Amino acid sequence: EAGVTQSPTHLIKTRGQQATLRCSPISGHTSVYWYQQALGLGLQFLLWYDEGEERNRGNFPPRFSGRQFPNYSSELNVNALELEDSALYLCASSPGLLNTGELFFGEGSRLTVL
């Protein structure tokens, strides 16, 4: 069974550009989570989608947005990129709302902003 897959693996952008990251959850999982992992800061919660709806959002500016598609895949958009947006963006999935904390992570998309 395929795990969580993310694309692209690496992405290089310049300040002010937009970045789009994509995630496919494990088959049967309806919840998708996005986390930012910057150097030395651990995993910072960005967004959580379930059944196509945004369930919770972290303390990030509105230029971080996303959506979940009917097939439960998801994309994260970052507009007006800033240097500090350089980080590993991790996507995780879980079976649904009653998740007790077990998340299945992808290997991440590394975004570099120059």
Next chain:
Amino acid sequence: QKEVEQDPGPLSVPEGAIVSLNCTYSNSAFQYFMWYRQYSRKGPELLMYTYSSGNKEDGRFTAQVDKSSKYISLFIRDSQPSDSATYLCAMKENSSASKIIFGSGTRLSIRP
């Protein structure tokens, strides 16, 4: 104050030693407590999961939760070089809409 505090390390111990990793937290509503392991250039994977207070053992790993002190621990017995990784604690309230909050991670190195 961060909701979850974790010493970033790095922590270096000899093979066979007992390792103790810890996190403190401020939100008394946390009910689910997890430990994730993250190898270099990989996504985190769930290692241990505990609900509310108490201990849980799985092979060489023991997770402890002390809700009165808002303190959780992960012990690794007979540590192996393959245990070298970053260990992240994570916590969640008992609500279907609550997000999972991670600590910043402790980088552990086991010397052969």
